Amino acid sequence: ARVRDPFQSLQTEWGYEDIVHLSHRLKELTLNFSLDRPTFTKFLQLPAQASELVNVWYEEFCKGRAARAVDGLEFLSAVVLLSARPEVTLFRKISLLFQIFDLNNTGGVRRDSFTILLKATTTGLHRMVENFPRPATMTEFETASQELFQHLDTSSSAQPALSLLELVTWMTECPYSLCYISCVSRLSSCLFVWGTNLRAQLGLYLQPRAQLVPVPLVTLEATTVVKVATSEHHSLFLTDTGKVFSCGAGFCGILGHGDLRSQGQPALVELLGHNTIVDVAVGARHSAVVSDKGQVLVWGSADLGQLGLGCTSDRELHEWGYDPCTGGSFAYSSHPKVVSSLWGARVSAARVCCMSFGTAILTSSGDVWCWGNNTSGQCGVGQKHPSNELTFVDSDMNRTAMQVIRRPEKVLFDPPDRIQSLSCGGYHVAAVNERSQVFTWGLGVFGRLGHGDQKDRHQPQLVPRLQDQITQQVACGEAFSVSLSSAFRLTLTGCGSDGHFAPSAFVALPVGPLAAHASRASPAALSHSDIHLDAVVTAQLHQVKFPFDASLPPSIGGPVQSSVVLIDRGLWEGEWLKLETINFDFRVEFSNFSGVFPESIGNMKLMFPMDGKWTKEDCEGKLCFVDVSTRTSATSQSEILTEIYKMSAEAKEGRAKAVVAVLPKGVKIFECEDEPPASIRRFPFGIMSYDHGQVLRDHLSKLIESMVKEAQDSGNFTECMQAMQQWVEMEEFGTGRKYYHNKVTQQNRWAPPQYELPTEACIVKVAQDPFFERLKALVDAKPRGVIVSQQSWRPDVEMLDLPADFDTVAVQVPIAMVSYDMGQEIREIMHCNSEVHASLSIQASGTLLSWGNGTYGQLGLDELENKSRSLHKSKRNDLSRAFHRFVESPSCVAHMHGFEMKAVACGGRHAVVVLDNGEMFSWGAKEGLGAPVEDNRGDPVFVEHLEGMVKVSNAFCGGEHTFALASMPFKSLLPDFAVL
DSSP states (O other): OEEOGGGGGGGTTOOHHHHHHHHHHHHHHOSSOEEOHHHHHHHHOOOGGGHHHHHHHHHHHHTTOSSSOEEHHHHHHHHHHHOOOTTOOHHHHHHHHHHHHOTTOSSSEEHHHHHHHHHHHHHHHHHHEETOOOOOOHHHHHHHHHHHHTTSOOTTOSSOEEOHHHHHHHHHHOHHHHHHHHHSSSOSEEEEEEEEOTTSTTOOTTOOSEEEEEEEOGGGTTOOEEEEEEOSSEEEEEETTSOEEEEEOOGGGTTSSSSOOOEEEEEEOGGGTTOOEEEEEEOSSEEEEEETTSOEEEEEEOTTSTTOOSOTTOTTTOEEEEOTTTSSEEEEEEEEEEOHHHHHTTOOEEEEEEOSSEEEEEETTSOEEEEEEOTTSTTOSOTTOTTOEEEESSTTOGGGEEEEEEEEEEEOOSSOOOEEEEEEOSSEEEEEETTSOEEEEEOOGGGTTOSSSOOOEEEEEEOGGGTTSOEEEEEEOSSEEEEEEEEEEEEEEEEETTEEOOOEEEEEEEOSOSHHHHTTOEEEEOTTSSOEEEEEEEEEEEEOOOOSOTTSOOOOOSSOTTEEEEEEOOOOSEEEEEETTEEEEEEEEEOTTSOSOOSEEEEEEEEOOTTSOOOGGGGTTEEEEEEGGGTOOOOSHHHHHHHHHHHHHHHHHTTOSEEEEEOOTTOOOOOOOSOOOGGGTTSOEEEEOHHHHHHHHHHHHHHHHHHHHHHHHHOOOOHHHHHHTTEEEEEOTTTOOEEEEETTTOOEESSOOOOOOSOOEEEEEESSOOHHHHHHHHHHTOOSEEEEEOOTTSOSOOOOOOOGGGHHHHHHSOEEEEOHHHHHHHHHHHHHOSEEEEEEEEEEEEEEEEEEEOTTSTTOOTTOSOOSOOSOEEEEOTTTOOEEEEEEEEEEOGGGTTOOEEEEEEOSSEEEEEETTSOEEEEESGGGSSSOOSSOEEEEEEOGGGTTTOOEEEEEEETTEEEEEEEOSSOOOSOGGGOO
């Protein structure tokens, strides 16, 4: 699309004030905004030499109209939106449209006027721009208006009207409108923003207190932002030209403008002068940047040494202000200052990051320097470092004592590797070295350091669980951390009866060390395909099946040594039902009074009435499944157990082998600890969850349907099916009650007759998880590689710590874990093809791990399907009495397993991840999710508002808000020379 030649001059003809006058003139000239030729000429008031162009404009805007007249609203709307004058910014364009379509001068745009706005703007652009979409119909415009005004608060007015804030919100939120905005603005590369905005840290016009869904940051139109540093108080924006803008609260001079004033929209930090900035960071009350010369410049509060400028008594470097909280004074700097001790020591900074009250830099040589609050070891220099200084936040309160370091000190690592990246949380720091290992230090409460405990670390310490992984990035939130790590990529190729099948690829979680295998990857051509990649191993895929019974030794046969071996994770401690016709783990909980339960009860026929109706005669010699909800609507444990006792006694009377009761929907599985009646005290009975009962019911229903269809197609009816055909449904005379009559035996029964189910079951009791013992036996056989498929009971992948005796052999044999669903897909491929080859390679980013405080769901570890254990621990804060949930070691965010991810960012209580395809997911505190959800989310939420419209390249978080860097969906129609 491009602006038609006759209209291109209009893009620079009128400035902002000129268009305001045109708006007033249009309303004065005519009531219906219909302009004939003389009125149109009078409306424009252009010189005589422009008359030829005016005639062309008039003719173009008269096309398709019955009356030979120009719609003034269409013409003026298009002029506003296509204006390329620098002072006519996008926000001013929206404001001008608001003024134009406030047709009654009431300070708002009413519904009928908004409908006219939609029609006029789209029609005007269609007339002025080649290949521009045709406008919608009037009916569609009216529908859009109705939908918008339904969401307005109409309680204060009989005739509701859009305010300027509501119009701006709609035009920047609505995907339909955003497509137009991308064409009429200079937002080619744009920041989308959402979250809380209590201190104007989002930089939005009109300063809404919260923005629930992503909107483009129009205040930085014509500016290309490459990085954002943001906190709950303020934000810094770094541009591609090395300039810095800031907005938010101005206390302590944290905006860097030389004063304490707040800024509602981003303003250029002019005091940075001619410095070209390459990195920015913010703490709770200070800011820091790095110049292209390697200098560190800081400003804001200096009370805890976070500026690194030395003693605060130096009045040349510090200003003093009154603290209304303590009644005392505090030191700060509202002007950017160079950290001279670094510059004097010839330390060249490359990156900077900030804790709440501390600062850390990464030098161009890979060293780390820290300063500021060191009370919990945040500076990483040790508890007894001579630079530690005791200070009091409130001199009258001993409990406010803090340990601070006022000048930069070098952080020492063991071993002394180069550091590649650095990230700071509120009170902790994480660093990734050149071997992709993660070190953390600082406050350890809630396990935010990832060491499996809650101890503080005053010096960098290697995170044990990540020691042998390949970590690409670590992002620290206020009290938690998230890392993006490499994974195995499993590629299947091969052939079957129809020739080569299409290659399939899966992301697999490493079990044991990954870094050692990555070093041995070499170029390989995959069998039966044209794929070439750097493979750790490539070999034929072979499945080894272990017995359900944990007491039986594993039988490892077949060509193991020359194959990549697929195995199941196996069963965990507990009691399980296994069917020969489905690879699903049905968890059962048997009564503690069922007598001596054998290790395995096998080869049992099943009775599971699909409609819940049965008689005791159906139970003989069978494992009977009964549905509690068909007998009672109770949901309390005691009432449910009472009904289970009755059904178990009835089944025992019918000589059943055992009974499993399926719980009602919404009732969680529980332990059967209460003593049952004496009649069933030694009889094996137990319970199964509603979800598992539904899976079992659906599977058995499909087996019956398949069995009946096969018999009907072949005409070969089994004895059981012939017996079933003898029964007919009848109604009892007088009552109308249904019963079933056997035409041959003349028997009657109230419950429908039961099919002989074409499967057998066994119940297995696992006293101890045999997985590692079996895995060790398999690895000792020296296969080329091992693929572990999770079981249905815990279908999600999870981090596993191999026992110590695995260390040597696991380095030689790559072990990878896939989810239950992926394992099912792999088995299906093996079943359908005669030869399947597996290749394991390294995928740069395929594993997301998190640890620390997860109270608000910010770890993304909730709603996992793994049933047997929770990853979280709980702890109550004695002061606030609030409960906190946390995880002390890195754990896999299984919801994101299988996605190709390229960036992760953490705020105060939420996190986001950016995928390679430009999509985003978020989780944690509801305000920062970018989706209108009602509660915090502990599982990733797709930011669907951006779907199909923009591709996100990076994200930045702070507090409970997010900035996402993306490109607008369409190219701008504004000429390049007009860009600021």
